[in-house]
Amino acid sequence: MSLRTAQRASLVDQVIDQLKEQITSGTWPMNAKIPTETVLAEQLGVGRNTVREAVRALTHAGLLECRQGDGTYVRATSELSGAMLRRLRQAEQLEIFEVRRALEVESARLAATRRTDEDIQRIEAALAERDQAWELDDPDFFVEADLAFHMAVAHATHNLVLIDLYEDFSAALRASITAAGTSLNKSYIPHDAIARAIAAGDASAAERAGHACMEHILIALTES
Incomplete structure (x- = not known):
């Protein structure tokens, strides 16, 4: 499953939806390390700040975990x-x-x-x-x-x-x-x-x- 270039409107929400899709579909399985902010920003066609906000939201929801000095990992496969x-x-x-x-x-x-x-x-x-x-x-x-x-x-x-x-x-x-x-x-x-x-x-x-x-x-x- 490939990432799509984000459209206008609420870019953060769109990025959240796309990252969540990677998780729930199994493209990024449990405990997998996701791409860096720079890579995601390039793939999605948005700024790093937008990606950072989306990752922060998914981390707060419990789907991702940011490990200092290591990267961001899939913590759960659904919001439940x-x-x-x-x-x-x-x-x-x-x-x-x-x-x-x-x-x-x-x-x-x-x-x-x-x-x-x-x-x-x-x-x-x-x-x-x-x-x-x-x-x-x-x-x-x-x-x-x-x-x-x-x-x-x-x-x-x-x-x-x-x-x-x-x-x-x-x-x-x-x-x-x-x-x-x-x-x-x-x-x-x-x-x-x-x-x-x-x-x-x-x-x-x-x-x-x-x-x-x-x-x-x-x-x-x-x-x-």
Whole structure:
């Protein structure tokens, strides 16, 4: 997706809309470093001050993060996610995981009744990658792989609202886990039972497995 030369009228608003489009479309993915003010100004055909104002607005909205001496990075993929990030900075880890538990237990239950063969393959592939990340003893990789597994489960629900909500929450949760150094990497919590129950189409078993998984996580948090 290429940037378009900005037209007249409210240049700042137009630039905000175009930069936001780069983020929400995935052209600039999570944690990506965006082009410099100079480059953006040239691409958009506007002054650097206009770009600076637009970036400042998106930073305030939580979509971008300016790192002194480094550059500007994508912090969230939607304004909802940005709002969640701001709220979760003030939340306790226990509160965050209680909300995550509600989302993931219901996701597992719905996925068991709606999953397709392709969904099962994606869930099993994500589970294998999660196990691999644990074996490699790579905390950052493991956090990403763990979230990818639960995202695959969420997609298997085929509930677009739930998927969007979980994607936004995952962006906020990822930042929270990384910032906290996460105690979860100290305790391996198998997710095989969730995957098996979903593949078998057993909603009750999937719900129980999802609940058990999240209870283990909460115990790990309270004991850390």
